[in-house]
Each structure stands twice: as structure tokens, then as C-alpha cells.
Amino acid sequence: MTPSSDEKNMVLGIIPARYDSSRLPGKLLKTINEKPILWWVYHKAVQCQQIDRVLVATDDERIASTCETFNMPYEWTSREHTNGTDRCAEVASRHEQYQWVINIQGDEPFIIPGEIDSILSGMQIRDVPIATAATPILSTEELIDPSKVKVILNARSEAIYFSRQAIPYVQGKPSDKWLEHHAYLRHIGLYAFKRDIILKVSRWSSPAIQLAESLEQLKWLYEGIPIFVNVGDYHGRGIDTADDLEWARSQSHLLI
Numbered sequence: 001m002t003p004s005s006d007e008k009n010m011v012l013g014i015i016p017a018r019y020d021s022s023r024l025p026g027k028l029l030k031t032i033n034e035k036p037i038l039w040w041v042y043h044k045a046v047q048c049q050q051i052d053r054v055l056v057a058t059d060d061e062r063i064a065s066t067c068e069t070f071n072m073p074y075e076w077t078s079r080e081h082t083n084g085t086d087r088c089a090e091v092a093s094r095h096e097q098y099q100w101v102i103n104i105q106g107d108e109p110f111i112i113p114g115e116i117d118s119i120l121s122g123m124q125i126r127d128v129p130i131a132t133a134a135t136p137i138l139s140t141e142e143l144i145d146p147s148k149v150k151v152i153l154n155a156r157s158e159a160i161y162f163s164r165q166a167i168p169y170v171q172g173k174p175s176d177k178w179l180e181h182h183a184y185l186r187h188i189g190l191y192a193f194k195r196d197i198i199l200k201v202s203r204w205s206s207p208a209i210q211l212a213e214s215l216e217q218l219k220w221l222y223e224g225i226p227i228f229v230n231v232g233d234y235h236g237r238g239i240d241t242a243d244d245l246e247w248a249r250s251q252s253h254l255l256i
Contacts, residue, residue, distance in 0.1 A: 014092065016085075023147075028107060029063070035070075038056065103190070105189035132188070148186050
């Protein structure tokens with residue numbers, strides 16, 4: 001049977017969730033307003049109009065137990081995966097009915113459902129293989145923070161490069177004045193893929209540039225795959241450190 005146009009555009013949302021984290025172990029199970037960070041991300045993801053189903057992908061009993069407690073559907077994945085994309089690819093390989101797959105980072109509780117929908121809509125309209133998101137950087141502190149990934153774009157809103165460094169360098173100006181001379185963008189940890197593309201990229205080896213920055217999206221650029229970047233007005237904060245968690249708890253009134 002030929003699938004309908006709606007079936008052709010079915011989207012699977014996957015939240016890769018591991019327990020270990022070098023800077024904040026067990027961070028996805030840390031609580032904000034008595035709910036785990038992972039629950040807040042799931043809660044936002046299921047509000048997206050463009051996503052047909054949301055799953056957590058994990059290899060850890062503690063994550064699985066939390067999913068059961070808070071009624072979040074999940075699937076087991078291999079312990080051998082070194083990044084979220086590979087974990088998502090394993091789950092996507094079991095669900096042939098979905099054309100699109102979106103990897104939703106489990107440490108972004110302030111993500112806006114409409115932002116996810118905008119990425120998916122833009123991706124489908126442009127028919128691009130991979131899409132992600134970015135937002136303007138508003139402070140020098142954020143600009144120089146290596147945990148906040150920066151991205152520069154070409155004229156087609158495609159990524160040229162991602163870095164933990166502030167890029168581009170503003171010649172002849174002190175770094176605390178760079179924001180006055182260039183509009184910097186912070187990358188948001190969302191990746192939408194055509195299903196066949198995520199299955200392909202998960203099999204590729206890591207080039208030196210990816211290992212140097214510890215940014216998996218550099219592998220895709222290295223291999224020549226265009227990455228569309230949807231620039232939106234997202235001013236939340238991923239939970240990477242204890243300071244991030246403290247900030248998130250202080251802003252918990254923004255979580256609805």
C-alpha cells in the first residue's frame with residue numbers, strides 16, 4: 001500500500017538518556033520542582049505538534065526506572081554507544097514507519113515546543129537531510145564559555161562550522177567588545193534527521209576535527225552533509241554543570 005502524505009511525514013522524537021556525565025553525573029535525574037530534568041524534556045517534547053511519538057533511549061537501569069515511575073515510554077539501547085546520535089539511530093532502525101527522526105537532548109528542560117516544531121517544518125519544506133537550531137548570544141560570559149557551542153552560517157542558513165571557541169574572531173577588538181561587532185549564535189542541542197541519514201551517519205568513523213572539539217556534528221560537515229540551522233529566540237540553558245543546575249532551579253517558574 002502506498003503511504004499517505006501524512007504517513008510519509010511521520011516524526012519520531014527520541015531523547016537519548018545516559019546516566020554518566022563527566023561534569024554532572026546523573027544530571028538527567030536531578031530534580032527541578034520535584035520532577036527530573038528528563039521528565040521536563042519529555043513533557044516539552046510531547047507538546048510538539050509535529051512529533052507523532054516520543055521515546056526515551058537508554059542503557060541504564062536508573063534511567064529506565066525513572067521512566068517507569070513517570071510514565072515515559074523508553075527503549076533499551078547498547079552500552080557501546082559513545083554519543084546520542086548513535087543511540088537514536090539504534091532506536092530509529094526499529095521503526096521503519098517514520099521518515100523523520102529528531103534527537104532531543106535530555107538536558108534541555110527549557111526547550112520550547114514551538115522551536116522543535118519550527119526545525120521540523122523548516123526541514124521538511126527545504127527537504128534537507130539534517131537540521132538543528134541556534135539562538136543569539138547575548139553575553140560575553142556565554143560567548144567565551146566552552147560548554148556553550150557556537151555556530152556560524154552561510155547565506156543559505158546552513159552551518160559552516162561549530163566550535164566551543166568564540167567564532168568568528170573579531171580582528172583588532174578586545175574579546176569583551178566582540179558582541180558589539182558581530183551577531184554570534186549559540187547552538188541548541190536538537191538534531192532532526194531524515195531517517196535514512198541518521199542510520200548512515202551513525203556508521204561513520206570520527207574524523208580528527210570531531211575528536212578535537214568533541215562535537216559529533218563536525219563529522220557530518222566533514223563528510224559534506226549540509227546542516228540547516230533554524231535561528232530562533234530561545235534563551236534557556238542546557239544543564240551541563242552544577243552552576244547550570246543552580247540557575248535552572250532559580251528559574252523554575254519558567255517551566256510549565
